[in-house]
Amino acid sequence: MWADDRASQGLGMVLEDVGPGTATIAMTVTQSMVNGHGIAHGGFVFALADSAFAFACNSHDQRCVGQQASITYLAPAMQGDRLTARAGERARQGRSGLYDVTVTDQQGRVIAEFRGQSRSIKGRLLEG
Template identity: 70%
Template sequence: MDITDDTPPQELAEACAAALWADDRASREMGIALDRVGPGEAVMSMTVREEMTNGHGTAHGGFIFALADSAFAYACNGSNQRSVAQHCSITYLAPAAAGDRLTATAVERAVAGRSGIYDVTVADQTGRVVAEFRGHSRTIKGTLLGA
């Protein structure tokens, strides 16, 4: 894809997501799907498998965090400037179980200079909120697509 100053933001976000997805082995191996991406936003989903549950029989928080973190990554990398997590936090609000389909919806809240703030809501198939995640991004050198 040829990137110009006139490239529509949605087209740019989709191209950046495709480039990121090509090397995102972690998300693919966990069964995470990229459902939708746009400028400053992303929606990803995952079904909780038996091997993703903890000793309480509920979804291990690390897998919920990984889903939210992946959505955060796609939301903050849609403008062709490489971005990484600078700080992330998550609050678990309700348990998820094996078989639940979790959806993480990431939304850009603010960008200033090289820093960004993104909120991610993780909900189950009924719409019940399982967790709220906040990610702080930092741009680094490089782009996802050719200049």
């Protein structure tokens, strides 16, 4: 899945770890990601969290897509900050899953909390 994820790679994200129901992805805030307030645009923070969510919910070899997601921004991230999104599965039942993602900076400060709901679709990721 990572090999075909042009969006995450295009934003400079790095897949650090993936396991059953979990994923960790990191990204450095670049100059082009800073908004008019001089802080990281929320859309880029959301994209990072969403990518971690995507890899966590697809980690069971069942294709999944996002059904719903929300984010709460708790602290600003600045240009040059290295953000890390850690996703963890909270529940998975039938075709639905629930995942929480915490985004932190290089000092461990919580930047945002994200919650995503997944929906499984047809297909497996490891199909030949």
